[in-house]
Amino acid sequence: MAQLKTFPTKRSWTDLDFELDAGFGSRAHIGMVVISNDQTLSREARAMLDLPGVALYESRVLAARQKNKAVTMEVLRKQADDIDLAVRQINNLRPSDVVALGCTSAALIIGPDELRRHIQNVHPNALVTDPFTGIVAALRALGSQRIAYVSPYPRDIAERMITGIEATGGEVVVAGAFHNANGNIGDEAPFISPASIELAATRVINGADVDTLVIACTQMRAASVIDSIEKQTAKHLITSNQALCWHALRLAGCSDAVPGWGQLFQTGLAP
Structure with missing residues (x-):
């Protein structure tokens, strides 16, 4: 049987004061659901959303399409099945201001209303976007x-x-x-x-x-x-990735003109 560790009785401990701030997401928390077979979005999104006060938290959802299988509308519709769970795993300490689903074709086939329903089941106050939107x-x-x-x-x-x-x-x-x-x-x-x-x-x-x-x-x-x-x-x-990140930023109220990502990142939302 393992022996319980004992601590020296002469060790000195000090209670330390601290202050709290808003953390990495002082301006916006953006949640992102990435399909498990996606090789690109995470890297590009982290580059595009690397702004002071903007926090990006992501989770992954299992791809409905298996390797070596064709992309079909039926398979894309099935991608909605596990979205709720994936959203719960983004960040369970603080709800996201905006939640973005990272699959253009699945978002198109599922539709924005259905996506919004799944996401707001978990975060009722979150704004929602996807690459097609x-x-x-x-x-x-x-x-x-x-x-x-x-x-x-x-x-x-x-x-x-x-x-x-x-x-x-x-x-x-x-x-x-x-x-x-x-x-x-x-x-x-x-x-x-x-x-x-x-x-x-x-x-x-x-x-x-x-x-x-x-x-x-x-x-x-x-x-x-x-x-x-x-x-x-x-x-x-x-x-797709540029539009997704730009739209998430603008929905979160971040109007920054960010160089390096095209004219779109110099542009605000249409009235």
Whole structure:
């Protein structure tokens, strides 16, 4: 049987005074639910939301899609099943001011009302966003009317997203999809190089009468080439992760103009 540890009777202890402050999130607590197979969002979100007084807390939810399986609308709908539990695990000491769900296609298929219901089951007062909602808000904020679209999604999901984008009043006039006939693009998406993303963006935009390019999917490692693409093309660029982080910040009342992440991060919410 283990012996209980005894402490020297002559050791001196001092009670220490301290003061409390607001912690890391003096301005805003942003909670984020990341899909378990996502390789990109956590890193890009931490870079984009690295602002004084802004705290980012995240949890993960198991991916409904299994490796080597295709992305389907049915699978994306199932992603809602475990959201409540994932939200509870974000930060159980302080409710989030804004909760963001990190999957563009799942958010589109589940729908903002259903997402809000799941999240506000846990944090009734939290504002809610997701990448697709962020993209729509970004298009409005930038006044986008003629849009180019790039994603790694199957055609049916991409067309569903384009329809949602056009419901905002703009027109998607040209689109491109990353494709590999001998692979599974769902698994390969996070490993598409930023250089390939930049090349694809310029190829789709080239010669097209557009004012904005949307690169959809939180797996796309596009953050590092946002400024470069905007400079090369003289078009606005909206990516899933950029739009999600920007919208979460603006909903939290943070109006900072942050360099390095494109024109969107210099812009406020549309009236």
